[in-house]
Amino acid sequence: MASSRRIFSNSAARKPWKTLSFSGIDSQFEDLSVVNTLSEAIRNHPVKPLQSSLKNLLPSLTPRIVSRLIALNPASLSPHRLFSFFQWLSSPGRCNFRHTVQSYCTMIHFLCTHGMTVEAKNLLEILVSRKGKNSAPDVFEAMMRTRGKQKSDIFAFSGLMMAYLELGFIDDAIQCFRLTRKNRLRLPFDCCKKMLDRLMLFSSLSLTWEFYEEILDSGYPPSLYFFNILMHKFCKSENIHLAQSVFDAIRKWGLTPSVVSFNTLMNGFVKLGDLKEAFRLKSTMEKTETQPDVYTYSALINGLCKEEMMDNASELFAEMVDRGLVPSDVTFTTLIDGYCKIGKLEMGMEMYRQMLSQGLVPDLITYNALINGFCKKGDLKAAHDLVSEMSVKGLKPDKITFTTLIDGCCREGDLDSAFDLRLKMISAGIPLDGVTHTALISGLCQQGKPSDAEKTLRQMLSSGLKPDDAAYAMIMDGFCKQGDTKRASDLLRELQKDGGGRIPSLVAYNVLLNGYCRRGQMRNADMLLDAMLNLGIVPDDVTYNTMLEGHSRRNGNGEAASVFRNAKGVVLDHASYTALLNSMAKGGSKTPR
Structure with missing residues (x-):
């Protein structure tokens, strides 16, 4: 008895009397009674419908009791039957029960x-x-x-x-x-x-x-495949630091980087123009006895070509061939494009011939690179011959092909051919983009046809394209050369208005300033310069020297203007420009301090 009292006494010490609830114990027995009643009703279903069996119980049924029913399952109900009851409880129209x-x-x-x-x-x-x-x-x-x-x-x-x-x-x-x-x-x-x-x-x-x-x-x-996929995605988003972290973690997890791992990270560095790191990876490959493959060399050659380091690209190509690797069509096309862009068309054509001799088939990118080279050289006949050749091989000119040819024709002053190509482009279902329109605008302005160039600009706007500042500046310059500074000024205002809050470029302002100065409209030129400064546009040496020449021509004081030019013939800042104007206004040629 003493032992019983001791146990009870210890329990009471741990748990105060106020927490000992006999009503709580009664509640647990009541819950168990309800659980048993529920179990019997579910087991007897569908002999007796649940709605009638539980008519008196449902209004007071709680989620706690349902949880105890699931946990205890005193009638050993089948899982499907118990789950059916669970769903039935919360089905519409049964009762107000919510789980x-x-x-x-x-x-x-x-x-x-x-x-x-x-x-x-x-x-x-x-x-x-x-x-x-x-x-x-x-x-x-x-x-x-x-x-x-x-x-x-x-x-x-x-x-x-x-x-x-x-x-x-x-x-x-x-x-x-x-x-x-x-x-x-x-x-x-x-x-x-x-x-x-x-x-x-x-x-x-x-x-x-x-x-x-x-x-x-x-x-x-760990999966090397997943490491490589992650690296590729990081490189694609130009997050090269995380790509490097992934690469470094490959060895940490007991794996060995494959040639694909090296190439993936290397290509990421190449895309960012970091050739030093790209070639460091190549050295690491060779030290770890991971042999560079065609993709390795193609990626590095691509990086060198982008930087116009064609001699280095050529050496790397030779090394690749010496190692017994067969260049792919991508390798050849990269070199062809690189040579064409720096004007070494003969070397580009030599690569093209090597490509054909190895049985490789040039694609549209290859032809576009060569066509661009010939257009830059001014050899439009050779460019058109390549278009005919690619058409025979089943390749259709794309937007780049047409735009390159149009630009080439405009450069050579052959506007009729340029506009014929424009019509062919439209009939082929290829939409004209901003580059195509700008090429036509440039050609028309070179031929002294700014009004026609403005019509092309309007067509560009009507098709939903936004001309850049260069397009506006070319047309403004064309009007200024014809002495029509008003139309040039109207175009600058349009550019200011339609720029969506963007301030026109310095080039556009310089074009109009030059037009005013050539016409002797120095008051307009001074007002435009003030407007530039108020907008936060920083004038350059072209701005100031254009203004000085205008003022000196108007004042007949060319000697004063020449005194204040530095060795390269430019006035470098606004203070020097203002000082010189003050000096010219006094009729002197003394250098201001």
Whole structure:
């Protein structure tokens, strides 16, 4: 008896009398009684309809009792029958019963334990959609609280993560992963892979890389393929530092970078113009006995060609061939384009002949590179011959082909051919872009036809294209040369008005200033210069020397203007320009200080 009193006394010491509720014990017995009644009613269904069996019980039925029914299942009801009751409870028109997070989670664990994963998945999606964004900590806590001794972890918690993922709640899905890991629960690897795939499509790459490192730390097997994919995406978005981090992590996780790994990062450096790092990677490849392939050399040759380092590109090409590698059509096209752009058309054609001799078929990019070379040289006949050759081979001219030819014709003053090509371009269903229109405007202005050039500009605007400052400046210059500074001034105002808040370029202002100065309209020129300064446009030496020449011509004081030019013949700042004007106004030629 003393022992009994001692035990009771200790219990009382730990738990004060006020917490000992006999009503609570009665409530638990009542719950158990209700659970048993529910179980019997469900078991007897459909012999006796549930609505009539539970008529008196339904109004007071709570989610807590439903959760206890699922957890205890005293009548050993089949999982399907118990789940049917769970659904029946909240079906429209039955009663005002609403499941809580706890009852949902209890049923989800029950379904997963009994292999009803499809039904569990549906319930998880309902639960997550109702709770919404940023609910992962609360829902996860409820899942932990209701798991009991059921063997449902691997399905229930991975299912929760996937439910958030499917509904687009990426941050919640990642939180679920971290909470699962914190609580030392297992997640299947295919679940992690699905997360990675979804992150790659819809989330930031840095978040994807961060998550990948987390799952690697949790035992996920590293994949060289995935490292390479991540690097490629980082390089494509010009995030070369993260691409380098991914590359460095390959060895950290016990893998060896492949030639694809090296080439991917190398191409990223080449695209950013960092040839030093690109060639450093090539050296590292060779030291680690990873042999450079055709793609390696093609990427480096491309970088050298972009920098117009054609001698180095040629040496690298020779090294490639000496190593027994066969250049691809991409390699040849890159070199052809590089030579054509620097005016070495003969070398470009030599590469073209080598390409043909190796049985490679030139594509449209190859032909466009050569056509551009001949147009720059002014050999329009050779350019048109190449168009005929490519047409015989089944290649149709594209926008680049037509624009290159139009620009070539305009440069040579053959406007009739340029406009014929424009018509062919339209009939071929190829829309004219800003480059094409600007080439035509340039050709018309060179021929002293600014009015026709302005018509082309209007056509450009009517088709929804926005001419750049250069197009406006060329037409303004054409009008100024004809002495029509008013139309040039109107175009500048139009450019100011339609620029969407963008201030016209200095070139456009200099063109109009030059027009005013040549016409002796120095008051207009001074007002325009003041307007430029008020807009924050910084004049250059062209601006000031144009203004000085205008004032000196008007004042007949060319000697004064020459005194204030530096060795290169320019006035460098506004102070020098103002001082010189003051000096000229006094009729002197003394150098101001």
